[in-house]
Amino acid sequence: MVWTLGARALATQAAPRVQVPRTSRRFGAVVALTCAGAGVTYWLCRDDAPPLPQPTRYAELTVEKSVRLPRQATDAFDPHEAPVHRLLRVRARGHIGVADTGVDDDLVRRLAIYAYYIKEPSLQVERAYTPLEMLARTDPSTLSFLVKRYADGEMSRYLHRLRPSSPVSLRGPVPTWELGTGPVPEEIVLVRGPLTQLVAGTGVSTAVQLLSNAHAGDAPSVPRLTVLYAAQSLDTLEMVPELAALQRAHPNVRIGLWTERVAARHGTVAALDGPPVPAELRAERRAWWWPASPTHFQLHLGSGDVLPLTLGRINADDLRAWSAPAVDRLVLVCGPDGFVRAMAGDKGRDLV
Ligand SMILES: Cc1cc2nc3c(=O)[nH]c(=O)nc-3n(C[C@H](O)[C@H](O)[C@H](O)COP(=O)(O)OP(=O)(O)OC[C@H]3O[C@@H](n4cnc5c(N)ncnc54)[C@H](O)[C@@H]3O)c2cc1C
Known part of the structure; x- marks a missing residue:
């Protein structure tokens, strides 16, 4: 009403104005209301979550835990041994993990090892790190890494400096070892049999991940998995x-x-979560007349578990004693370059 009166008053002084039909006015109001509603809906429902890491896209996660291993309170076997490892746990603001690859064969999907690439922000370099668990994580928003510190290593020193609530950029997961899903019949046949992992140093992360991947959730029958850890x-x-x-x-x-x-x-011995576990080394029994000092021990843990321990390096006889005949076995080697060279020789993939 007011609007109509005003228009009439103006019409006496200026050029006549075009009267807007009532239906058009209604249409304009509906459009305006719809736009406003859409704006409010977008504002309320907008996705503020930061992006999650993808194999080809970095995302920022937050350090949740950073502890030196072994911890300071540990009763070391050798008090002069300097700790070189750190457990780093990072948290994303959502579930992260392996995308569905569409592989039907559950065993093939499980028998894989995944890594993430972490970026050093000031140098713009990235290095690969192996999460301790991937398919078997109870909290799928976190990743835990065992990181060795190299005195002259840029990335490992950067990771050892990070403290809880520090941001860290990473991308992944990227499979670093998996069974061929294509026509590789020999390999598929091999892995249905036993699989042996030879690991040293932080290569143990690959063993822990593979063992836990293989048995995650409702695991089908899993072949014999042997880990020789040096x-x-x-x-x-x-x-x-x-x-x-x-x-x-x-x-x-x-x-x-x-x-x-x-x-x-x-x-x-250090435990990832929880206090260090008491351990005792007992020599294997030998005949009383045996002259040499013992090389074969049993490591008895406070938990009641017992693991065989050998003094020395892993050699070909050990591999023969611990794994299936050569024709049936698949052996994975993971560790520092020197170890991989000693174990795999020219078969070491990255040592060309
Ligand atoms: C698939 C994969 C998974 C991995 N997972 C883990 C893991 O879980 N935990 C972990 O701690 N590490 C892991 N690594 C190793 C990790 O990626 C880094 O290589 C390591 O942390 C060292 O990085 P850096 O930048 O600190 O040291 P770098 O600067 O790369 O140097 C490391 C050492 O190598 C020496 N070096 C460097 N370049 C050469 C050269 N050209 N010749 C001879 N010596 C050289 C350096 O002097 C130093 O002592 C993994 C590697 C791969 C490929």
């Missing part, structure tokens, strides 16, 4: 309680340990 000393062996627990839970899993030196017979 470290320089008892104090640099990591994840021993976790490996022992996997062996206890799954009759198809066997774990053997190798160290190059033994300083004492009692100490503790």
